Amino acid sequence: MSFWSMMNWVVWALCALFVFLLVSDFVKVEIIRKIRKEEEQKEQ
C-alpha cells in the first residue's frame, strides 16, 4: 500500500473521530436538556 493510499484511510479514520466527537456531545446535551425539561414540568 502506497503512502497516499494509506493517507486515504487515515483521513477516513479522522472523519470517524470527528463524527464521534460531534455526535457524542450532541447526544449528551440533548439528554441533559430533556432531563431538565422533565424536571421543570414535574415542578410545575
Place this chain on the structure above:
Amino acid sequence: MKIEGAMGLSFVKELVSKVEEPTKVVEVKEKSLLSKVLGPMHVWALGVGIVLVGEFMGWNFTILKGGSLGAIIACWTIGMLYIAMIMVNTEIGSVIPEAGGQYAMAKYLLGPLAAFNIGLMLVLEYAMLEAADALVVGQILQSLNPEIQPLPYIILSLLLLTYLNYRGAYATLTLNFIITAIAFITIIILLFSTSFWNPQVSLIKLKEMTNGLPYGPLGILAAMQFGIWFYLGIEGTTLAAEECKSTHRALPVGAIIGLATLLIGATITWFVCSGLVPAGELGVSAYPLYDAALATGKLFVVIALFVGTILACLASANGCINDASRAWFAMSRDKLIPEFFGATHPKYNTPYRAIVFLLPISLAFAFTGMLDQVITFSILSALLVYVLTGYMMFRFRSMYPLGTIKRGYIAPMHPLPAIVVIIIACATLLGMYFGYWINMLSGVVFYFLASVWFVSRRAKYIDKDHFLGAGIKDWGKPNL
C-alpha cells in the same frame, strides 16, 4: 392569497400599532443568546475569509467572457456594488445587533415573508459555497497524486470546520483570521516574486499577455457575474452582529477594512495573473493564481500558492458554516422554521443544532459534484438578497430617519449607495440570465414554492408580539 397583506409591510404596521397600545404590554420573551466575544479582527476574518477563495479561482472567467480589460472593468464595477452594499449593510446592521444579518434587517423592515425568503437565500448561498469550497479542497489535493481520493478529504474538511464552529465562534474566527491572513500573504508573495517594480527584470508582461476588450460592452456585462467572485460573501459580516462585543464599532471597522483588503487583493490578482499568464489560458484556468505562480518558475512561490489556495478554501468554508448556521438559527428563533433549531449550546453558546443540521445539507451539495451549478445557485441567491437589501435601505431611512435612533455608522450620499446596489445587482442578474437562464428560473420557482409553503404552513406559528418586540422596544415607533 393576500401574501402582501398577511405577511408584508402591513404586518409590520399591525405589530407597531399593537406595541404602541398602552393597555397591552408586549412581553419580549427570553431569547437564546449567543456569546458576545467578537471584535473587528473577527469580523474582518469572517468577511475576507469567506471571499478570498474567489481570488484564487473563479474570477478568471471574467476574462473568458469579457477579455482582460473587460475583467478589470467588471472587477471594479462589482467593487462599486460591494462598496455601496457595505455602506447600506453597515448602517442598518450596526443598528440591528441581532444574528441573521440581512434576514434580521428584513424582519424589521419588510415583514416575515421577505425575511423568510432572505433567510433561506442566505442559508443556501453559504451552504452551497461551503460545499463548493470543500469540493475544491478535494480536487486540489488529488492533483498532488492520483491515488488520493478526494471524498474523504472533502468530508473531513466539512467535519473539522463544523466541529470548530460547534465549539465556539471565538476560536473559529480566530483561526479564520490566521489562515485568511496567510492566504492573503501568499498573494503578496506572488506579487513581489515578479519584481514588478523594475521594468528591466519584471516578469509582468501585460502588453503581451492581455487581449483588451474583445467583445465590447456586452462582454463586460457577461463578465460581471464572475466578477462577483472577488467579493461574494463580504456582506456576511453582518451575520456576526449579535456576537460582537461592541457591534457599533466592530461591524463598521471590520467590514470596511475587509472590503478595502478585497479591493486591493482583487486588483493585485488581476494584475499578476494577467501579466504572467496569456489571456487565452487564464480565461479557462481552474486555479489562476496557482498557474501564475507556476509561470514565475520559482518553487517557493508555487508551494506558497498551493498552500494559499487550500487555506483560502478552508477559511471560506469555515466562514460559510458560521454564517449559514446563524441565519438558520435566527429564523428558527423567530419561528419562521421549526423552533428546534433555535437552541444554543449550554456550554459553548453556539447554535449547535443549526450547525449540525446544515452539515449533511452541505455534504449533499458536495456529493453532487456539480461545482458550477452549486455556485450559480449560490450567486443567484446572493444577488436577490442584494436587490432586496438596496430596497431595505429606502425603508430604513423612511422608517427611522437620521436623528431618530443612534446609528453606529451613517452611509453617506443616501440614496446613491442603495441605487447603485440595485442597478448593478440587476445588471449582473441580466448578464447571468444570458448564460444560466434555466438555473435562474429554477431558483425563482424554488423560492416561490418555499414562500407558498411558508404562508400556508409556518406563518401561523409566528409569535406576533415577540417577532418585532425587541426592535420596537429599543427604537420606538417607526414612521410608516
